Amino acid sequence: MRPTDDYHWISTFLEAQAAELGAAMNTLLAYGRDLKDCAAWLDQHGSDFGKASREDIEAYLIACDAQGLSRATRARRLSAIKQIYRFAFEESWRTDNPAIQIKGPGRAQRLPKTLDIPEVDGLLAAARTVGRSPADRLRNTCLMELLYATGMRVSELVALQVSAARGDPRMLLVLGKGGKERMVPLSPPARDALAAWLAEWDRQRETERARGIPPPRHLFPSRGKSGHLTRHRFYLLIKELAVAGGVAPDKVTPHTLRHAFATHLLANGADLRVIQTLLGHADVATTEIYTHVLDERLSELVLEHHPLTKTGARKPTEDT
Known part of the structure; x- marks a missing residue:
């Protein structure tokens, strides 16, 4: 049955994405925001998802550009529109897909920010000293060691189940995007940090059980609605650790540690396909960006340290 209005289109589409593809909540929220914005624009111009033409969708994207929205935002909005129309076609809500041939603006090729090894060491050392209590410091150390050792996304890290961490594991089962599971190995420091935090976790549970x-099910529980440490709280924590560890806070985000994990592995000879598997990338092309990061870093090192790049460096003679 065809939906009666745009918001019914959006809600039905999002429910299908959640049920059939296991889309993450953050993905669904982003789809919802983008599609509601498009629906509002169409309504203002006397149209809706049911009768919009290719020209209408292109006009909406031109309006987004006029608002000064970034290429990435416009590309993401077009992607959401294409997906809802593909779903509508499959459900026979429409006999055509007005967005299928529209080419997006593409994404600007920006190399991800990363950290060098001394900066990562500074963050890891800070995690052992930052916290209101010894328990907080054990948790912070475990969070940081796991993040750098595995390259997990922060959403994967904070939502880890305690059951996955039992038994001094050499490998950790991670639930990634789209409900896909993957195994990631743990370094000895990460295993030690995990064991120390689990001992504290169990001690806290004994106290709670008596009351x-x-x-809780989560390795990093909280009293919030999600039942675990939120991404926002971890973002604030990693900024605190940057300050304490002498690392520029504007360089550090949870995703920066993921980039550092991949870049450092690549620099030490790891195979790109292995890194792809560890990061949970569906396409190796996504992982290949780290080869460019490494190339840029090597260029910076040459420019910084090679004697011929110094001011007043010796000029080559004819005999050289």
């Missing part, structure tokens, strides 16, 4: 509080 009739059921044990």
